[in-house]
Amino acid sequence: MVKDTGGTQARTERRDAAANRQRILDAALRLFEQNSVEQVSMNQIAIEAQIGSGTLYRRYRNKSELCLDLIKDNVVLLFEDIEAYLEAHQTDPPSQRLKGILSLFIRFREKKLQLLTGVEEVSSPSGPQFKTQSPVHNELHGIIVKLLNEMSAGEQPLPDSVFRADMLLMALRSDSYVFQRDVRGYSPELFLEQLCLTFVPEQ
Missing domain, CATH: 1.10.10.60 (Homeodomain-like)
Structure with missing residues (x-):
């Protein structure tokens, strides 16, 4: 046989x-x-x-995928923390919940700045001029849009929550965050405060 x-x-x-x-x-x-x-x-x-x-x-396929593999366990824990936070604070105003998850993400960025920078470097097969977004960005974007829409429940929707979430996440990118921290001198706490004043409507 x-x-x-x-x-x-x-x-x-x-x-x-x-x-x-x-x-x-x-x-x-x-x-x-x-x-x-x-x-x-x-x-x-x-x-x-x-x-x-x-x-x-x-x-x-690219360095972004490699960096994501290096921190995938940390990313899973981050979104588990975000989910747990939202569950524990579901009766809080959505603006407060948004501030809470932004605080969690900023702390995560401080710990994993280098690798998260690599994860953000994503280009589509069409070339570097056609950028796509990382899975971390996409998942966080969905959470932010949902909270922004919730802020206007029963009223007219906020002016384009998708656009507002895009701009908020642009401010959270590594290059923007490091510039504000190292050049402008904002601590993570002050950065969060300014971010909320700019992007999170008062309720």
Whole structure:
């Protein structure tokens, strides 16, 4: 009887893929610690991991996907914290709930600034001039739009909640946040206060 080696081969391939993934992530972390995320290229990561660039790109289409894999567990915890906060404060005014989740996100940004910067660097296949948004952005955007719409429940909707959420998240991007913190001198607390004064209607 001929033995079926298909299962063994598949397990070997899975082990190889898992090993390559870990080598990529370890190499990326080493390079990110030595340089800023923006200064590290995918080719540098492939060389550091001692794998072919094709192997790297088969797993990660871009640096954003790689950075997201590095912090995915933290991102899951962030949105679990946001969900728990909203559940615990569901009787609070929506403006207060929005301020609360913005505070959670700013604290998260402070802890994971470098990798979150990398996650934000997303381009569509059409080229860098056609930007798409990261999964973190998209999920947070949906939560913000819902709260902005809730603020005007029973009244006329706020002027384009989608646009307002877009502008709010632009202010929360790494480049904007770091500029306000390091150049303008705003602490995370003052940044949050100014953000709410600008984007969150008083109730």
